[in-house]
Amino acid sequence: MDNNIKTLRKEKGLTQDDLALAVGVTRQTIISLENGKYNASLQLAFKISSFFGESIENVFIFKEEE
Amino acid sequence: MDFKKRIKIRYLTAVVYIVLGLALAALSFFLEGENEFVSPFSFALIVIGVARIRKLSLITRNEASLKQREIAEGDERNIYIMLKAKNAAFSAYMLLAGIAVIVLMFLEYTLIAQCIGYSVCALALIYWVCYWIYYKKS
Numbered sequence: 403m404d405n406n407i408k409t410l411r412k413e414k415g416l417t418q419d420d421l422a423l424a425v426g427v428t429r430q431t432i433i434s435l436e437n438g439k440y441n442a443s444l445q446l447a448f449k450i451s452s453f454f455g456e457s458i459e460n461v462f463i464f465k466e467e468e
Numbered sequence: 469m470d471f472k473k474r475i476k477i478r479y480l481t482a483v484v485y486i487v488l489g490l491a492l493a494a495l496s497f498f499l500e501g502e503n504e505f506v507s508p509f510s511f512a513l514i515v516i517g518v519a520r521i522r523k524l525s526l527i528t529r530n531e532a533s534l535k536q537r538e539i540a541e542g543d544e545r546n547i548y549i550m551l552k553a554k555n556a557a558f559s560a561y562m563l564l565a566g567i568a569v570i571v572l573m574f575l576e577y578t579l580i581a582q583c584i585g586y587s588v589c590a591l592a593l594i595y596w597v598c599y600w601i602y603y604k605k606s
Contacts (some may be wrong), residue, residue: 422539423539426542426555427539427543427544427545428539428540428541428545428546430543430545431544431545431546433541434545440548441543442547443544445544446544
């Protein structure tokens with residue numbers, strides 16, 4: 403699953419630490435999410451989306467596995 | 469459960485380890501004859517208890533480190549990694565124990581092979597019981 407977390411975070415001028423603290427995860431989790439190495443749970447996806455004030459579809463892009 | 473409450477419980481557990489270790493050490497002192505197991509075991513319990521208290525005191529030294537620890541323990545990626553590691557460890561144990569049982573049987577260490585075999589069966593049984601409970605719950 404792709405996501406726009408890095409873009410949205412940079413638009414807001416936040417560090418990975420700031421975002422991690424705001425959504426209650428570690429910085430490593432944010433790094434993994436941004437690099438596409440880890441898929442967020444539904445709960446975390448909603449937390450991140452609401453933090454950015456965006457809909458979940460605007461933050462996370464679902465790609466069907468080939 | 470509140471994180472601070474969980475820390476308190478961990479402190480208590482560490483104290484119980486130390487008390488248990490001291491009690492066993494006292495017991496081994498008064499035991500006559502062989503006590504090769506009790507004495508090192510009591511020492512290990514005391515060391516674990518002290519180490520846990522030291523670790524907990526480092527976590528609770530200030531609010532920032534406490535908050536950091538709370539986030540780290542509740543972090544979903546950490547939990548995901550932990551569960552994956554447990555899963556891999558379980559599978560590896562089952563495989564290695566299975567191989568060990570066959571090898572030990574060939575070498576005629578029947579009793580050890582039987583013990584390992586029983587542990588594998590017990591683990592498989594616990595797994596199925598847990599699976600059934602979670603299946604019913606969800």
